[in-house]
Amino acid sequence: MELAKQKASIGLINPKNPVNVASILRAAGCYGVASVFYTGQRYRLAKEFNADTKAFHKIIPTIGVDNLKDVVPKGAKVVCVELVEGAVPLPHFEHPENAFYILGPEDGSVPSDVLTWCDYVVYIPTYSCMNLAATANVLLYDRLSKSDFVSGDALIRSSRDTNNTTKI
Template sequence: MQLEKQQISIGLSNPKNPVNVASILRAAGCYGVASVFYTGQRYRFAKDFNADTKAFHKTIPTIGVENLKEVVPKGAKVVAVELVEGATPLPSFTHPDNAFYILGPEDGSLDSRVLSWCDHVVYIPTFSCMNLAATANVLLYDRLAKSNYKHGDGLIRKSRDNNNQTKI
């Protein structure tokens, strides 16, 4: 039993923190993301200092681009994740089968020009803004939780760390 191959890509707008991007790559590996795109120079300068302990950067294409709009995967609905008035709360959002999720920088917001070409804009209801990597993890978990995934001991055995052989 396993998670089915999904049609998910992530776009990061000018990320600055390599630890956050590494954490997003780990989440991407855990939740079946096909590719990660990013804009800007800040991550490019710092990416050698990443903390991708599962080395998902070797299996998930992580590609620097000039403009995220130019790399929207074929047939994907673009979903921006941003704390912006008028956005849909994530708990009531239905994820598209083929999604390109766009997340803003750690120290800023997605520009209104980016939001204008997105199919959906969602936000995660919290009492304060979340870290970029935490946002990606919550978003991807929400997608999984709302899906019809196959679950059970087979998935647990495949997903857990090699040092964990615990059973109940």
């Protein structure tokens, strides 16, 4: 048993850290994300140093683009995740079935002009800002936890590492 593929994609604004992007790809693979888009040159120049240990970059299209607005998947609602005043706290947010999640750079914010074309802006309540990869993991877990996923031992067996055969 596997989790159903999601109608979800991720857009990254000028990510700088290939380790963070690799961690996002791992999360994307774990939570069934269809594709990852990114803008800017920083990741393009550093992506050979990635740490995607499950090689999800070979499975999930990871595409550099000039403008994320141009690649919003058909029918998707755009959800920006950013610590910005007026945003909805993630625990109160109902994820759209078809979502394009926008995340800003590790060393900056999502530009105001991007916020204008987003359907929703949400934030993750924390005592301090999280890094990019942690934000993506929490976001995608929240999406899954609020969905009608099938749970049980079959899912555990299909999800765990091959070295883990523990039972209780």
